[in-house]
Amino acid sequence: MTKETYTLIKDEVxxxxxxxxxxxxxxxxxxxxxxxxxxxxxxxISGYMGEEGAGDALKRAEAALAYKIAYPGQPSGNLVRSxxxxxxxxxxxxxxxxxxxxxxxxxxxFPQFVLSSPSVKTGTYTEALKNDAGLDLLSAITLHExxxxxxMNSSSSIMDGWFAYAGQEYNRQAFLAHAxxxxxxHLREVSLPAEGKLPVFxxxxxxxxxxIFARELGGMTFGSxxxxxxxxxxxxxxxxxxxxxxxxxxxxxxxxxxxxxCAEGFKYIENGVLRxxxxxxxxxxxxxxxxxxxxxxxxxxxxxxxxxxxxxxxxAKTVKEMQGGAPAIFVSMASGGDFTSEGGFGTPxxxxxxxxxxxxxxxxxxxxxxxxxxxxxxxxxxxVSSDKIMxxxxxxWLGFMMNVRKM
Amino acid sequence: MFKFPEGLYSDVRVExxxxxxxxxxxxxxxEMRERDTSGAFIRVYDGKRWYYSSTxxxxxxxxxxxxxAKLAAPSKNIAEDKVVAKMSSRKGxxxxxxxxxxxxxxxxxxxxxxxxxxxAVTAEKxxxxxxxxxxxxxxxxxxxxxxxxxxxxxxxxxxxxIGMTFLENGHxxxxxxxxxxxxxxxxxxxxxxxxxRISQSLxxxxxxxxxxxxxxxxxLSPLAAGVFAHESFGHKSEADFMLGDAAxxxxxxxxxxxxxxxxxxxxxxxxxxxxxxxxxxxxxxxKKTTLIKNGKLAGRLHSAVTAAAMGEEATGNARAIxxxxxxxxxxxxTHFEAGNMTKDELxxxxxxxxxxxxxxxxxxxxxxxxxxxxxYFIKDGKIAGPAQISVISGSxxxxxxxxxxxxDKVELLSFVGGGCGKMEQHPLPVGFGGPFVRVRGMSVL
Numbered sequence: 001m002t003k004e005t006y007t008l009i010k011d012e013v014x015x016x017x018x019x020x021x022x023x024x025x026x027x028x029x030x031x032x033x034x035x036x037x038x039x040x041x042x043x044x045i046s047g048y049m050g051e052e053g054a055g056d057a058l059k060r061a062e063a064a065l066a067y068k069i070a071y072p073g074q075p076s077g078n079l080v081r082s083x084x085x086x087x088x089x090x091x092x093x094x095x096x097x098x099x100x101x102x103x104x105x106x107x108x109x110f111p112q113f114v115l116s117s118p119s120v121k122t123g124t125y126t127e128a129l130k131n132d133a134g135l136d137l138l139s140a141i142t143l144h145e146x147x148x149x150x151x152m153n154s155s156s157s158i159m160d161g162w163f164a165y166a167g168q169e170y171n172r173q174a175f176l177a178h179a180x181x182x183x184x185x186h187l188r189e190v191s192l193p194a195e196g197k198l199p200v201f202x203x204x205x206x207x208x209x210x211x212i213f214a215r216e217l218g219g220m221t222f223g224s225x226x227x228x229x230x231x232x233x234x235x236x237x238x239x240x241x242x243x244x245x246x247x248x249x250x251x252x253x254x255x256x257x258x259x260x261x262c263a264e265g266f267k268y269i270e271n272g273v274l275r276x277x278x279x280x281x282x283x284x285x286x287x288x289x290x291x292x293x294x295x296x297x298x299x300x301x302x303x304x305x306x307x308x309x310x311x312x313x314x315x316a317k318t319v320k321e322m323q324g325g326a327p328a329i330f331v332s333m334a335s336g337g338d339f340t341s342e343g344g345f346g347t348p349x350x351x352x353x354x355x356x357x358x359x360x361x362x363x364x365x366x367x368x369x370x371x372x373x374x375x376x377x378x379x380x381x382x383x384v385s386s387d388k389i390m391x392x393x394x395x396x397w398l399g400f401m402m403n404v405r406k407m
Numbered sequence: 408m409f410k411f412p413e414g415l416y417s418d419v420r421v422e423x424x425x426x427x428x429x430x431x432x433x434x435x436x437x438e439m440r441e442r443d444t445s446g447a448f449i450r451v452y453d454g455k456r457w458y459y460s461s462t463x464x465x466x467x468x469x470x471x472x473x474x475x476a477k478l479a480a481p482s483k484n485i486a487e488d489k490v491v492a493k494m495s496s497r498k499g500x501x502x503x504x505x506x507x508x509x510x511x512x513x514x515x516x517x518x519x520x521x522x523x524x525x526x527a528v529t530a531e532k533x534x535x536x537x538x539x540x541x542x543x544x545x546x547x548x549x550x551x552x553x554x555x556x557x558x559x560x561x562x563x564x565x566x567x568x569i570g571m572t573f574l575e576n577g578h579x580x581x582x583x584x585x586x587x588x589x590x591x592x593x594x595x596x597x598x599x600x601x602x603x604r605i606s607q608s609l610x611x612x613x614x615x616x617x618x619x620x621x622x623x624x625x626x627l628s629p630l631a632a633g634v635f636a637h638e639s640f641g642h643k644s645e646a647d648f649m650l651g652d653a654a655x656x657x658x659x660x661x662x663x664x665x666x667x668x669x670x671x672x673x674x675x676x677x678x679x680x681x682x683x684x685x686x687x688x689x690x691x692x693x694k695k696t697t698l699i700k701n702g703k704l705a706g707r708l709h710s711a712v713t714a715a716a717m718g719e720e721a722t723g724n725a726r727a728i729x730x731x732x733x734x735x736x737x738x739x740x741t742h743f744e745a746g747n748m749t750k751d752e753l754x755x756x757x758x759x760x761x762x763x764x765x766x767x768x769x770x771x772x773x774x775x776x777x778x779x780x781x782x783y784f785i786k787d788g789k790i791a792g793p794a795q796i797s798v799i800s801g802s803x804x805x806x807x808x809x810x811x812x813x814x815d816k817v818e819l820l821s822f823v824g825g826g827c828g829k830m831e832q833h834p835l836p837v838g839f840g841g842p843f844v845r846v847r848g849m850s851v852l
Contacts, residue, residue, distance in 0.1 A: 016733075018647070018650055018651065019650050019651025019652065020651070022456065023456070023457060024456060024457035024458065024459055024733065025456065025457070025458050025459070025478065026458075026459035026460070026461070026733065027459070027460045027461075028460070028461050028731060029462065030446075030461065030462075030463055030731060031463065045440065046440070047442070049444055049445070049446065049463040050463040050464055051464075064439070064440070067436065067439040067514075067518075068436065069436050069437065069438070069439060070435065070436070092478070114651065114652055118830030118831045118832075119830070119831050151652070152654075153653075153654060154654050155654055155655075156654050156655050156657070156658030156659070156773075157655075157773040158642065158643060158648045158655075158773075220432055220433060220536060221535075221536045221572060224433065224535045224536045224572075225535050225574060226535035226536040226572040226574050226579055227579075228579070300440060300442055301428075301438055301440070302437050302438050304432075304437065335770040335776065336768075336769070336770040336774075336775070336776025336777075336778065336798060336800065337776070337778075337797075337798065338767065338768070338778045338797065338798065340795065340797055341578075341579050341580055341581060342578070342579075344797065346797040346798055346852050347798075348774055348776060348798075348800055350773070350774055366774060368852070370852075407774070407800075
């Protein structure tokens with residue numbers, strides 16, 4: 001029998017903003033520990049919160065073996081690694097002061113807007129996976145996540161747009177410059193140059209345009225034949241420049257997954273060729289796949305294949321070079337769209353900006369975007385830029401040629 | 408119980424939860440667990456700012472109160488603060504759970520109950536992938552505040568979800584069946600629901616045709632109408648979005664005509680089901696809030712904070728997803744009220760339109776969207792075959808004005824395994840539903 005503990009610690013401070021002023025300051029320290037036991041091809045799990053309860057949780061986990069939750073193969077072992085990323089988080093007082101300074105600057109420069117935020121937060125997020133097969137992994141990531149929502153004073157909408165930053169390094173001037181780009185562009189209303197097929201850019205972390213891969217590359221669906229891509233491993237389905245991989249660390253996730261698999265850079269699609277679905281160990285064993293190192297789990301839950309950190313390989317061109325002097329669109333907010341079961345794509349774009357030479361020119365009216373997965377990631381794929389949307393964060397520009405028309 | 412500091416308003420919410428999850432993936436058991444969690448959320452308010460802490464150390468709540476108090480600036484006049492004035496000072500009668508307590512039902516029994524529905528799925532060979540889950544939650548909440556207010560409430564929710572992917576001749580279609588309620592007995596008709604959904608899905612897989620984009624008369628099922636009410640309108644009724652926002656207050660002034668005079672929408676935390684909130688997380692008891700009456704804006708949803716700021720009454724809508732978060736203004740069970748004709752009359756008035764039966768997801772801002780799953784053509788008042796629709800959308804204001812019929816029977820729905828998301832808090836259990844709602848000239852893609 002192998003015993004394992006999976007510990008998640010969230011140590012976080014956040015400030016909530018309402019009507020352009022700080023409303024509250026919140027501290028959070030939550031520790032959750034899962035206890036797993038592996039025996040005779042089965043897995044038993046339980047867990048506890050806080051510092052006390054390890055003994056009882058182990059007894060419950062051992063008892064849970066009776067449920068016969070199959071776990072073929074072995075738990076990860078014989079690996080000791082610890083990685084700490086980022087410096088110290090803001091103290092509550094420092095975060096409070098930083099938010100006040102940001103708000104003061106933005107109120108002065110952009111009095112036309114009301115600002116709010118569910119949480120401007122900073123924290124250290126620790127995950128540890130240890131077992132008596134020699135596994136001892138620890139990740140401690142300090143992350144600042146500043147999300148600001150804005151609306152025009154004259155607007156009757158809940159929000160008119162947003163800007164954000166997530167990263168380890170913070171610089172007020174860089175953040176304010178990014179905010180200024182967005183807010184300044186929002187104030188300049190421009191019209192759509194023409195309806196039809198146009199270059200459309202998204203933040204490369206935008207899940208909406210990637211969710212078809214989350215849906216269709218799930219190992220169980222893929223292996224069972226129910227995916228659009230089932231049976232097409234090794235086939236060139238997409239653009240030569242399209243490589244889809246697991247970039248957990250770029251997405252501020254631990255270097256190991258919930259099963260202790262370390263597979264940074266695991267490729268799902270490489271240069272347009274379908275390579276593999278994402279799979280946890282159990283699914284991988286069932287269909288003879290390779291574990292993708294992206295298993296998620298609740299602290300007391302069975303690890304299940306996830307898609308954490310799904311990234312598209314950046315190319316050598318900057319966004320300016322990708323645009324080639326032609327006007328383009330940056331979609332800042334697109335809510336409610338989806339891919340159909342056949343791969344068709346449609347979404348409203350509630351907030352979009354006109355771009356020229358890599359710069360935001362002005363705010364466009366609401367748009368309707370349509371395409372198909374085969375075209376978006378095939379002949380209409382423009383790629384991911386070499387340059388970042390803002391220097392402090394990892395987000396880059398992701399472009400497609402798409403059918404665009406006004407709502 | 409706690410020593411609350413002078414010159415400040417403070418409250419403590421203690422939450423103890425037993426949650427069960429049994430989950431299968433294509434017939435293989437993946438999860439089977441009972442989870443007991445407990446934690447507390449502490450708030451301190453000095454008349455200007457709120458200071459919060461969440462902790463799993465219930466023996467250290469007093470320490471956290473004292474620590475937060477040191478960050479705050481006590482005020483002699485805190486009792487007169489208009490936010491504090493809205494906080495309850497009553498010791499409510501404990502609201503215990505009176506039904507069959509599912510904590511006393513064995514995990515094996517719950518597993519057997521879930522497994523009893525599998526034959527209907529495995530018998531259908533076009534289902535290439537499926538998942539099934541049973542979940543239940545028993546929540547015990549206690550709230551104590553520095554005004555002497557106390558409330559204790561318990562609630563329970565359980566449900567089953569089965570998701571299925573159908574594959575035939577290279578075409579796929581994904582649908583699901585779900586039933587939720589306060590007790591096991593409320594899930595009794597799930598077999599019929601599941602079998603009907605499988606039959607509908609096969610029909611859709613084999614016979615659906617793509618809808619040409621355009622403007623259509625659309626009939627929304629109680630589920631779709633509920634999503635529409637929740638996404639398109641409910642969120643805009645949450646008063647925290649209006650604080651300090653003169654433009655929004657003007658646009659959303661009480662009495663504004665939004666739709667026809669037979670249009671009524673309510674939010675009701677006293678309704679049994681997934682939105683049931685006998686006391687909110689500030690201790691305010693549940694009440695029914697009429698949001699639209701006779702087509703006019705009639706009310707909005709409040710916490711004590713927003714009620715104080717806008718000079719209105721707290722409505723019992725201050726809710727948090729768990730002890731980790733502060734209560735914010737959220738919906739409970741939001742729904743259209745009964746309307747002006749029968750369902751048959753409503754359909755009979757459609758010559759060439761669409762019926763949205765189930766949905767994949769919805770979202771709402773100035774423009775709302777609903778992504779339908781099972782949808783149908785309507786020809787001359789009759790269902791005329793399944794229809795593939797990417798999304799329906801429209802502006803909230805315009806769409807209310809396009810409603811021209813509402814049926815006369817309300818169906819309220821409960822859910823498990825998901826819920827409403829707002830800001831960082833997701834998922835919060837809510838209920839919604841309504842009658843059938845007919846909308847003219849809706850944009851369909």
